[in-house]
Amino acid sequence: MSNGAKSAVDMIAGMEKQERILVIDFGSQVSHLICRRVREAGVYCELRSCLLKLDDVTSFHPNGIILSGGPHSVYDKEAPHLSKEIWNHIDEKKLPVFGICYGQQEMCHFLGGKVEPGVKREFGHAELLIREDVAHLSADGTKKIKGRSPIFEGISTERVPVWMSHGDKVTQIPSGFTSIAYTSNTEYAAIEDQTRHFYGVQFHPEVTHTPSGATMIKNFVLKVVGCKGEWNMHDFCQKQIDIIMNKLEDKYVVGAVSGGVDSSVAAALVHKAIGDRFRPFMVDTGLLRKDEAKIVKERLEKHIPGMKLKVLDASGDFYKELSGVMEPEKKRKIIGRLFVEAFEKAVSEMGLPHERCLLLQGTLYPDVIESTSYKGPSSVIKTHHNVGGLPDRMKMEVIEPLRLLFKDEVRALGNELGLPVTSVMRHPFPGPGLGIRIIGEVTKESADTLSLADDIYIEELRKNGHYDKIGQAFAVLLPTVRSVGVMGDHRTYENVCVLRAVTTTDFMTADWYDMPHDVLAKISNRIINEVKGINRVCYDVSSKPPATIEWE
Template sequence: MTETSPDHPRPVLVVDFGAQYAQLIARRVREARIYSEVIAHDASLEEIKAKNPAALILSGGPASVYADDAPAVDEGMFHLGIPVFGICYGFQKMTTALGGEVANTGGREFGRATLTPNGEGTLHRGLPDTQPVWMSHNDAVQVAPDGFTVTASTPGAPVAAFECVEKQMAGVQYHPEVLHSPHGQEVLTRFLYEIAGLKPTWTAANIAESLIADVRAQVGDEGLAICGLSGGVDSAVAAALVQRAIGDRLTCVFVDHGLLRAGEREQVQTDFVAATGARLVTVDAEDIFLGHLAGETDPETKRKIIGREFIRSFEGAVSEVLGDQAASGKKVDFLVQGTLYPDVVESGGGSGTANIKSHHNVGGLPEDLEFKLVEPLRLLFKDEVRAVGRELGLPEEIVARQPFPGPGLGIRIIGEVTKDRLDLLRKADLIAREELTAAGLDGQIWQCPVVLLADVRSVGVQGDGRTYGHPIVLRPVSSEDAMTADWTRLPYEVLETISTRITNEVPDVNRVVLDVTSKPPGTIEWE
C-alpha cells in the first residue's frame, strides 16, 4: 500500500485498549517521522477504514484476554491488507485472533525483564543477545499463529516477539514505547520502516505546510479570526501558522488578566510582534478576572472561571478588531487557540481517558461560545510545536520558552486568588527564574512552577523574632511532552540561593520547599 502526499499523510492508528501508554506509542511513531493518531478500541471497522490508515498498532491494556469484559478486537482488521503491530495485550489479542494460543500459566512479569532474541527475523536483528525490557502481564503467548516466526523470549514469556514479514504483521509482549526498554524505539521503527514499508515523511516542514493548508480551508477566503495570545510557545506558533494561512485577516488579542509573571506583558508585546509583524490588541482585564475569582478556592472552578472570562474578553475585543468594518455587519467568526494534544487528553478528550483537570482552553470553555475554534496544534506534542515554530522562523526566545499555563499564576496559588497574593508570588517566581537562568539550567528543565500555599502558614524565625508566614513550593520538572514528568535534580547550591533570596526578599514567606513527585502520580501544576 502506498502513502498519500505528505500534506495529508495516512496515519498509523494506535488502537487504545485502555493502555497507560497509548499516547506515548503515538509519540514514538511520530519520533520515527511518521504521523500517528490514537483511536478507541471500540471504533468500528468502517471508522478505521475511513481514516485510511497506513498501519495499525494495538496497544497494551490492563485486562486479561480471557476476562468476560475484556476489550474486544474486530478480527476483520487483520484482513484489511494493513500492516499490524501488537504490544502486550494487543500482542495477545492479535495471537488469539490469528489462531495462536495464549494462556495464564500462573507466572507474572511486571517491571524489568531480560529479553533474549534468537537471531531470527527483522525486529531484533543485530541487537544485543540479552537486553532489558519493560513487562506488565499475567497471560503469555504459548504458541504463535501459523506462518509467524518467534524472534525472542523472556523467562515469563516463551513467545515474547513474533513476526510475519509476508503479512506485514509483528508484535512484542513487552512495552517498546517506554524508556525502560532501551532498544524499544529501534524495534518499533524497524516494524514501521522494514515490515510495514512506511516512509519518514512527517517532518516539521510537512507538518507546517499541512496545518497552514488546513487552516486556510477552515477559515475560507473571507473569514476573520482572532487569536488568544498568551505569550507561550503554543499560542505563538498557532498565531504564526494562522497568519501564514490568512494574512492580515488575523488579529492577535493578548489578555492581561492580572495573573501574569513579572515582565510577561512587555515581553509578549515586544518579542511576538517583532517576530511576526502581526497586529496585536492588548486587553486590560485584571479587575474583571480578580473580581470573578474573589472568594473561590476550588481549582476546577477557578480554571472554568478563567476560561470563561478569556472568551468574554475576546468577545469584547471584537469591536476594536473590526474597526470600521463593524458598521457593515462584518463578524469575527473564528478564535485561534494553542491547544495541544496533552491538553485534550487531560481534559478527558482522549480515548477512554478520565478528566484529570479541565484545561482553560478545552474543558474550561463556556457552553455559549460564539466563535468557531481554530486549533491547528490540537494533535501535536510540545516538541513538535517547537519544531514547527522553528520551521516558521520564530526566534529561539519564543520557541524555547518554558511552558507557562494559560490560567497563569491563578492556578499556582493554592487558595483564593487576590492581588496581594499575586504580587507575593510574582516576586518569588522572578527570583527562581533569575537564579535558574544565572546557573545555566533553563535548557535542562521543562519548567519550574513556583507555587504559593496561600491557605497554609508555618512558624519561622526571622530577625530574631517569630514569624507566621506562607510556604513557597519549587516544582522543577523534566519531561518530553508533559504527558509524564520527573522532578529535576537541581544543584543544592542553586536551591539554597533561591531559598535564601525568597525568604529574605519576599514578605510573608518564611519557608521554601521542594516538590519531588513524578507525574504520575502528581500533575506538573498543583491545580
C-alpha cells in the same frame, strides 16, 4: 465523529499521499509514547480509541496499525476489543499490524490463539533472547533463509533488556505465527506471522526502559510497513497553512495569545498564512507572570513582523469572582468562563461578527490524549483549559493547528517559522496562570507575591545555566498554610513557597529535576529576603505520575 477524528479528517484533506500509522489505544498509560517513537522514525501517526468504528479507520487511510497495551485481560467480560469489521478490513487491505503487550494478546485472542493468566507475573526488567534461526523468504521471495526477524534488525546482541508489565500471557499462538524471541518466563515474548505481516511483543518497546525498543518500532514502520520516513515540520507547516486557507474563505481568525510557546507558534503560523486577517489579543487576567503583558506584546510584535497584539486588562473581574473560592476545579471554571467573556468583549471591540470569525486555540496532543480515554472522557484529573469549544451563543468554529503535535514538535515548528530561541524554548505556562499555582483563594496580593517569587526563581535558573535543562519550572504559593519564622528579633507567621522543576520530553510523564543545593539555597535566600509575605521555601521532589506537574 469525535473532535479528534474531525481534526484528523481536516489534516488528511491536505496530505492524502502522506504515509501514516494508526496507533489504537487499549488504555495503556504509555500509549502516547508509541506515537512519539513512530514520529521519531519520520512517519506521521495518531492515537485513537480501540472503540473506533470502521469509518474512523478507512478515513485515516493508515499504512499500518499498532495496538497498544492496556490494563485488562482479553477474556474479561468488560475487556475492550477491536470490531470484527476492522479485523476484516485489515485482512482485506493487507495492513501490517504490531501488537504490544495487551495488543499482542488481543491479536492472538481474535485469531484463535490462547491467552491465560501467567503462573508467574512479569513486571519490570527482563532479558529478551532473540531467535537467530527463524525461517524467512528472501527479499525477492524466491528462497527460504534463516535469521532473525526484521523487527530486530540493527540490534547487535542476542540478549536484549526489555521492560515487562503483564500478568497474562499468550500460551498458544494462532496458526501461521512463530516465536521470534522469548524470556525465561515467556515463550512467546515476540511473535510474527510474516505472511500477513502481523507482529506482536509481550514487552513495551515504547518505553526508555527497553533501550532497543525505538529501533523495533522503527523497523516495523520502515521495514515491515515500508514507509519512507519523510514526515517533517517543513511539510507539516505548509500543509497546515493550506488547511487554514481552505477553512478561511471570507472569514477572520481571532486568537487569545498568552506569549507561551504554543500560542506564539500558533500565532506565527496563522499570521504567516493570512497576515492581517489574523486578529490576536491578550487577556491580562492579573494571573500572569511579572510584567508579562508588556513583555509579551513587545516580544511578539518584534518577532512576528506586521502583527499587532491588543492587550485587554480584565484583572479586576478575575480577582472579584475568584474571591473566596478555594476548590481547584471551581477556580478553573471561573477562569475559563471569564476568559470567554473577555474574549467576547475583545471580538466585539474589533467590530467583527462572530459568524465571520474562527477562534485560534493552541491545543496540543497531550491535552487531547489526557482529556479522553478508550472509554470516552477519562476520570477527570483536571479540566484542560485549551480543550473544548465555545458557548453555543458564540457560534464560532475553533481552529487548532497544533492539536496533533507534541511539545517538542511545536518547538521544531517554531524553529521552522523563524521564531527565536527565547520564544521557542520558553517553559510552558498554563491557561489559568497563577490561579492554579496559588493553593486556595486567589487575591491580587497573593498573585503579586507569587509572581515576584516566580520571577526570582526563573531569573536565577537562567543566570546559573539550569533553565534550558528543565522542561518546566515554577513557584507555588500556599497561603492556606502558615509557617512560623524569625526575621531579625521578630517572630513571623507567613506563607510557604514551593519550587517545582521537572524534566520531560512530552509532558505526559516527568521526573523532578535534581537541582544543585547551592542554587536552591541562593534562590530560597533571595525569595525570603525580597518577597514580603514568604518566610519558608520548599522543593517538590515528586514525579508524574503519580503527581501531576501542576499542583491544581
